[in-house]
Structures are given as structure tokens and as C-alpha cells.
Amino acid sequence: MLRSIIFAAALAFSGAALAQTAPSASDIASYSGLHLAAHEGRVDDINRLVAEGADVNARDRAGRTPAHVAAFASNDAALTALAQGGADMNALENRVYDVLTIAAVANDPEMVSLAMELGNKPDLITSVYDGTALIAAAHLGHHEVVARLVEGGAPLDHVNNLVWTALMEAVVLGDGGPDHIKTVQILVDAGADQTIPDRDGATPLEHARSRGYRKIVNILE
Secondary structure, eight states: HHHHHHHHHHHHHHHGGSOOOOOOHHHHHOHHHHHHHHHHHHHHHHHHHHHTTTTOOOOOTTTTOHHHHHHHTOOOOHHHOOOOOOOTOOOOOOOOHHHHHHHHTTHHHHHHHHHHTOOTTOOOBBTTTTTTHHHHHHHHTTTTHHHHHHTTTOOTTTOOOTTTHHHHHHHHSSSSSSHHHHHHHHHHHTOOTTTOOOOOOOOOHHHHHHTOOOOHHHOOO
């Protein structure tokens, strides 16, 4: 148990280096064509460029397609136009993120639902941690996103390469506050397996008890 707590603390400090990276100012300055239109949400230009034969899955220097750029900019209409133009909604950029996980981390419930409607698979394996959009959202306590992903069929019990499920991350990497409490409640109500342990054999309930997360303990008990 202690080793898991130390591991979680270390991950919290190192995670920033592996986090999603939105287009920088220099990236945006270099954009043209579909990448620029996606960033700025210019649907007419997207439709025109697609009709002219522009590569809808072209990559920038970080491996982002125009769809990734639209997701980072929270441009729903642009994302829809790109998908209708043939964009690969399950493409992964260089940090192994898809549109759905980008939207989940950004706490953008509307784009989460839209991405799934446009064909982004909720069970896609993403990030260097071999996780899912649901695990990412649960980690951050984005409970409305978690609810939409669950409704969309996201796998509840996927175990990433840290040996954590969405439920485990909501406890181990959460703060025990209202957002993570709601997240845990949604996952439990949906039927998440509470018995799946971490690499040390500790369950989410044991971690919640060790952290003094009384309300989460009550849900898990």
C-alpha cells in the first residue's frame, strides 16, 4: 500500500512531462490550410479545402491532424466538418492521444459526446500509459465527462500499464473532493469492478481508507 502511495505521488510530479500538449503559438503561426482552419473554426474553408483535395489527415510537427487541432481549440463545428470530410476520428498524435481523450482531459462534455457520435471509439487505447479517455477523465474528476463516456460504452474495467482502472485512478490520483466523489459514484453505479487491485494487491476501497476519503469509502463499502 505504501509503495502504491509513493508511486502515485511520483507520477503526479512526472505526469506533466507526458501530458497532452496543445498547439503552441509557434505551431499556430506555422499553420496553413486545414490546420489553420480547424484552429480558427472556419467551417466554410474546411469544406472548400476538402473539396479541393486537401489531406484531411495531414500531420503537424507534433503529429496532430486537423481534427486534433479542432479538439484542442474546442471547435465543434470544425470537428464535424472534418469528420464529414473523411477525417480519421481515431488517429493518435505523437503523445498517443485521440480527439476523445483530448476532449475528456479538457473537461469538454459536449465535444466528448460529439466525438463519439462522429466515430471516435470510446475503447481506444491512448496515452503512454495504455489508458482510455475514461481513465483520463476519472483521474481528473471530470464527472460529467465520465458519465457521458460510460453512457457511450467506454470500458469500465480497462487496466492501464500502471495497473490502474478508472475507479482506481479516481481514488489514487484524486483529491477526495466533490468531483472525485461524483466520479466514483458514477463508476460504481455503472458496475465498475471494485475488486480489481493495483500492482501491490490493494483495492480502491483500501486506498480510499488509507487517504481518509470518508465519502468515497462509504460509496465503496
